[in-house]
Amino acid sequence: MxxxxxxxxxxxxxxxxxxxxxxxxxxxxxxxxxxxxxxxxxxxxxxxxxxxxxxxxxxxxxxxxxxxxxxxxxxxxxxxxxxxxxxxxxxxxxxxxxxxxxxxxxxxxxxxxxxxxxxxxxxPAPPLIEPGVTQSVSVITRLWLDRGNLCVAAQDQLFDMQGQQKRRTVTTTRYALPTLKGLTTTSSPASAGREEAQCMRVRRSD
Structure with missing residues (x-):
């Protein structure tokens, strides 16, 4: 008690x-x-x-x-x-x-x-798996709005069979609101001057 x-x-x-x-x-x-x-x-x-x-x-x-x-x-x-x-x-x-x-x-x-x-x-869509890569880990780093859509930036780490990091990428996915339907995904190699990929807009057909 x-x-x-x-x-x-x-x-x-x-x-x-x-x-x-x-x-x-x-x-x-x-x-x-x-x-x-x-x-x-x-x-x-x-x-x-x-x-x-x-x-x-x-x-x-x-x-x-x-x-x-x-x-x-x-x-x-x-x-x-x-x-x-x-x-x-x-x-x-x-x-x-x-x-x-x-x-x-x-x-x-x-x-x-x-x-x-x-x-x-x-x-968000995972990064593309290349030869020699068996696992990837993604962490969301930022959210923002752009022309009525949602942009989600993530940093990705890609590992080989021994668990060694092979490379890092950055990926940004654009979503429609309110459905959260994925519209575009852009990935780029990570570098000191590139912390996130561009949030690509949907191209409209003529």
């Missing part, structure tokens, strides 16, 4: 973010109450993003014990219950230009949520 009381005393309070919407309504978004057995590594507010329309906001909470990171995103709207989004352990967040879609990226997957919490998931 004493141990339980001590644990209750030492657990950090849950993090919270206060959001003021365009309507003037204030909403407090409260994060997880504990850190799953890691009281020295409390949950923290990492991002608070209000949608371009001002009628929704996303709050990303994370905790980081050694060698690990876990996050979850809460979606708040005036007059409605706050939603904890599914599959929301992401490292990056971005609203679509129309404010109808929230976009997140984990290590190597992209997620798109609507304002009801529904989610779509996409995985």
């Amino acid at each position: 004493l141990a339980l009381l001590l644990a209750a005393v030492t657990l950090p309070p849950p993090p919270a973010a206060v959001i003021v919407f365009k309507s003037g309504e204030r909403v407090t978004v409260t994060g997880p109450a504990d850190s799953a057995g890691h009281p020295d590594f409390p949950w923290l507010v990492q991002d608070t993003l209000v949608s371009p329309r001002g009628d929704a906001a996303a709050v990303r909470f994370c905790y980081e014990p050694p060698g690990f990171r876990f996050c979850e995103v809460h979606l708040a709207r005036p007059g409605l219950p706050t939603i904890t989004l599914k599959n929301s352990s992401v490292l990056r967040l971005l609203w679509s230009a129309d404010g109808r879609s929230l976009i997140g990226a984990g290590t190597n997957t992209v997620r798109r949520w609507n304002l009801s919490g529904g989610v779509r998931v996409a995985t």
Whole structure:
């Protein structure tokens, strides 16, 4: 009993973010109450993003014990219950230009949520496997919007059978919104002056 009381005393309070919407309504978004057995590594507010329309906001909470990171995103709207989004352990967040879609990226997957919490998931195309390469690892490095589409940049490492890195490439995939349909993929060799590939636009036929 004493141990339980001590644990209750030492657990950090849950993090919270206060959001003021365009309507003037204030909403407090409260994060997880504990850190799953890691009281020295409390949950923290990492991002608070209000949608371009001002009628929704996303709050990303994370905790980081050694060698690990876990996050979850809460979606708040005036007059409605706050939603904890599914599959929301992401490292990056971005609203679509129309404010109808929230976009997140984990290590190597992209997620798109609507304002009801529904989610779509996409995985950027892997780099082309060349002779002597048996495995590739890709890490998403940036998200941005371009002419109504989503661009996702990744850095790739290619390995041989012995686990030795053969080379590095950079790959950028363009997606249509809100479907997350892949439109174009561009890959280039990585170099000191090239940290991401170009986000190629779709060529229109005459």
